[in-house]
Amino acid sequence: MRKILVTLKRVVDYNVRVRVKPDGSGVAVEGLKMSVNPFDEIALEEALRMRERGEAGEILAVTIGGDECQQQLRTGLAMGADRALLVKCEGEVEPLAAAGILLEVIRREEPDIVIMGKQAIDDDCNQTGQMLATLWGRPQATFASEVKLNGDTARVTREVDAGLETLEVRLPAVITTDLRLNEPRYIKLPDIMKARRKPLETLEADDMGLTAPPALKALAYEPPEQRQKGVVVEDVPALMGMLRERGFLN
Amino acid sequence: MSAVLIVAEHDGQTLHTGVARVASCGLAIGADRLDVAVLGRDCGDVAQQAAQIEGVSRVLCLDRGENANPLAAVQAPQIAALAGIGYSHVLGPSTTFGKDLMPRVAALLGVPQVSDIMSVEGERRFKRPIYAGNAVLTVEAPAEHIVVGTARLASWPAAAEGGEAAIEEAQTDAELPDHTSWLELKSAESERPDLQSASVVVSGGRALGSSENFSLLYDLADRLGAAVGASRAAVDAGYVSNDMQVGQTGKIIAPDLYFAIGISGAIQHLTGIKDAGVIVAINKDPEAPIFEIADIGLVGDLFAIVPEIQAAVEGS
Ligand SMILES: Cc1cc2nc3c(=O)[nH]c(=O)nc-3n(C[C@@H](O)[C@H](O)[C@H](O)COP(=O)(O)OP(=O)(O)OC[C@H]3O[C@@H](n4cnc5c(N)ncnc54)[C@H](O)[C@@H]3O)c2cc1C
Ligand SMILES: Cc1cc2nc3c(=O)[nH]c(=O)nc-3n(C[C@H](O)[C@H](O)[C@H](O)COP(=O)(O)OP(=O)(O)OC[C@H]3O[C@@H](n4cnc5c(N)ncnc54)[C@H](O)[C@@H]3O)c2cc1C
Numbered sequence: 318m319r320k321i322l323v324t325l326k327r328v329v330d331y332n333v334r335v336r337v338k339p340d341g342s343g344v345a346v347e348g349l350k351m352s353v354n355p356f357d358e359i360a361l362e363e364a365l366r367m368r369e370r371g372e373a374g375e376i377l378a379v380t381i382g383g384d385e386c387q388q389q390l391r392t393g394l395a396m397g398a399d400r401a402l403l404v405k406c407e408g409e410v411e412p413l414a415a416a417g418i419l420l421e422v423i424r425r426e427e428p429d430i431v432i433m434g435k436q437a438i439d440d441d442c443n444q445t446g447q448m449l450a451t452l453w454g455r456p457q458a459t460f461a462s463e464v465k466l467n468g469d470t471a472r473v474t475r476e477v478d479a480g481l482e483t484l485e486v487r488l489p490a491v492i493t494t495d496l497r498l499n500e501p502r503y504i505k506l507p508d509i510m511k512a513r514r515k516p517l518e519t520l521e522a523d524d525m526g527l528t529a530p531p532a533l534k535a536l537a538y539e540p541p542e543q544r545q546k547g548v549v550v551e552d553v554p555a556l557m558g559m560l561r562e563r564g565f566l567n
Numbered sequence: 568m569s570a571v572l573i574v575a576e577h578d579g580q581t582l583h584t585g586v587a588r589v590a591s592c593g594l595a596i597g598a599d600r601l602d603v604a605v606l607g608r609d610c611g612d613v614a615q616q617a618a619q620i621e622g623v624s625r626v627l628c629l630d631r632g633e634n635a636n637p638l639a640a641v642q643a644p645q646i647a648a649l650a651g652i653g654y655s656h657v658l659g660p661s662t663t664f665g666k667d668l669m670p671r672v673a674a675l676l677g678v679p680q681v682s683d684i685m686s687v688e689g690e691r692r693f694k695r696p697i698y699a700g701n702a703v704l705t706v707e708a709p710a711e712h713i714v715v716g717t718a719r720l721a722s723w724p725a726a727a728e729g730g731e732a733a734i735e736e737a738q739t740d741a742e743l744p745d746h747t748s749w750l751e752l753k754s755a756e757s758e759r760p761d762l763q764s765a766s767v768v769v770s771g772g773r774a775l776g777s778s779e780n781f782s783l784l785y786d787l788a789d790r791l792g793a794a795v796g797a798s799r800a801a802v803d804a805g806y807v808s809n810d811m812q813v814g815q816t817g818k819i820i821a822p823d824l825y826f827a828i829g830i831s832g833a834i835q836h837l838t839g840i841k842d843a844g845v846i847v848a849i850n851k852d853p854e855a856p857i858f859e860i861a862d863i864g865l866v867g868d869l870f871a872i873v874p875e876i877q878a879a880v881e882g883s
Contacts, residue, residue, distance in 0.1 A: 334701060335701050336701070344698060344701075411679050412680070413677075435816075438699065438815070439697065440698075441698070441699065443666045443682060447667065447668075448671070448673065450640070450671070451643065451675055455746065456747040457639060457671070459639075460667070476809045476810075477664070477752070478662050478663045478810060480752060480753050480755055480808065482752045483752075484748065485747070486747050486748075497802070530677060530679070531677070531679060533679045534706060535706055536706065536707055537705045538703070539705075541700055541701065541702065544841065546859055546860070547861050547862035547864065549863075549864040549866060550865055553875040553879055554879070556863060556876070557883075560824070560845075565845070
């Protein structure tokens with residue numbers, strides 16, 4: 318049976334509007350509601366559906382971060398993952414470093430499919446899955462909106478700028494999710510109770526014997542330039558007048 | 568001294584309009600040499616178009632069968648090999664093509680990637696948006712390593728035409744994987760201008776209610792020579808195809824004039840239109856967040872207002 322590894326990243330909930338700290342040293346995230354990255358929930362949902370269709374066996378949820386990330390792993394277990402693994406790591410983990418750590422996890426776990434979010438909604442990097450696939454020497458199918466498994470291949474439809482592209486990749490492979498792949502299930506209370514008894518293992522990133530890759534340095538954070546609130550016009554003629562004034566529709 | 572290599576996006580015949588924007592980003596880095604790599608099969612036309620971008624020094628053609636369709640796993644080793652011959656920066660567009668490909672190039676080169684470069688502050692210093700554009704981060708790429716990045720197209724003007732760069736055949740001995748096959752691309756056929764480069768865009772949201780009702784917007788767009796976009800809710804509901812989605816996880820655009828019609832103005836949507844010239848919002852809810860950033864707002868029922876605009880445009 319295919320084994321699936323899913324990554325879950327802890328991020329500020331997508332409904333929360335973050336602000337830059339006044340001194341520009343970072344983004345104020347203390348005390349904000351934290352959630353599983355929405356694209357990662359979609360990744361886990363896809364894995365669960367594969368298992369329900371009899372296409373997959375064990376599902377392992379992995380996150381890299383501090384102890385507080387256990388919360389997101391518990392969410393993953395409640396959704397239906399069988400096991401969870403927290404790779405403990407203090408400070409920032411950039412995509413290349415995250416990919417290096419995940420590769421080490423892959424060596425231990427030997428999954429057939431890795432499903433990840435296409436981007437984390439905090440840093441919006443959109444890199445980790447592609448970097449992992451590269452370090453692993455395996456194919457990638459990013460921005461997936463449909464995945465069909467067939468023997469040792471996956472046929473993946475991808476949301477690209479020009480429309481929908483279909484690739485076939487040999488497994489093992491990395492798949493990253495787009496929003497329309499599925500709609501994640503809601504967690505029910507009994508699932509949360511059950512999740513408490515599921516195994517959650519912890520590893521120290523420092524014990525993995527990895528050397529940190531070169532990294533970007535964050536120099537300053539600033540709020541984006543704000544657009545000024547404009548005017549509200551009464552009717553269509555007024556709208557047309559303003560547009561003409563500004564040189565449009567002439 | 569910087570030497571910048573730009574990876575060209577194209578469909579086999581036409582160079583993507585974003586390449587000239589990436590060239591502006593490359594020029595802002597202060598490139599002494601700005602080369603464009605065109606990977607494809609029989610892509611002489613594309614190379615010609617790239618050669619006309621002002622500021623480009625050379626166009627490198629990697630013409631081979633494996634490059635017939637753009638596969639990141641196949642292109643990345645070739646670009647990484649090219650990058651190794653004296654480039655300080657490798658840049659791609661922040662489109663689905665570039666987002667798929669460039670992290671693979673970065674991983675092969677063992678360096679981090681700077682995603683969505685919106686401005687250049689120094690040879691290795693860039694600004695990029697995070698948190699759906701709610702914050703702007705200045706980052707510095709590590710010294711003595713090649714810089715890999717994607718340029719946020721809406722932040723860069725297209726470099727002018729009129730260049731006459733030399734076109735050269737290039738070869739690499741990169742080993743190419745065969746674990747990925749390209750099967751097909753389904754594009755919604757459209758005669759309308761391209762969403763990412765159109766100067767006027769008419770977008771509709773959930774309020775349109777059906778794909779039939781979107782014809783209201785198509786009619787208006789055709790009259791205005793505009794492209795049509797949509798919110799995620801409209802795409803999810805199946806009113807329009809995915810390639811029309813504007814926003815954090817769709818297209819980031821910067822038209823001169825943007826109509827948001829029946830769109831509430833969720834932060835993820837606004838991320839996609841921050842750089843638009845004039846934003847016009849039409850919404851029946853005067854409290855809708857879209858009015859916070861719209862230059863011109865009109866409160867009312869779109870099904871009454873849009874036909875009225877159509878009539879006014881036709882009357883003029
Ligand atoms: C210069 C710089 C400064 C930073 N400063 C800060 C800071 O001050 N505070 C702060 O909190 N963060 C900071 N970060 C965030 C950084 O640590 C990000 O977590 C990292 O860059 C990953 O980016 P991403 O999540 O956008 O990757 P993406 O490539 O967008 O992520 C794609 C997918 O990869 C997986 N993934 C990525 N990371 C993890 C993870 N840790 N665990 C599990 N799955 C994962 C998820 O499935 C995710 O959907 C900084 C990053 C950079 C580059
Ligand atoms: C991770 C993530 C990524 C996302 N990425 C994107 C993205 O890239 N792009 C995007 O657009 N969204 C994105 N979203 C979704 C976003 O949060 C909103 O849900 C979405 O933009 C809402 O679309 P809407 O404005 O069409 O619908 P609604 O929010 O339902 O708004 C409809 C509006 O129409 C108005 N209305 C109704 N009837 C009429 C009428 N007859 N006349 C005039 N006005 C009327 C209503 O007052 C309302 O304001 C993302 C969400 C998540 C979680």
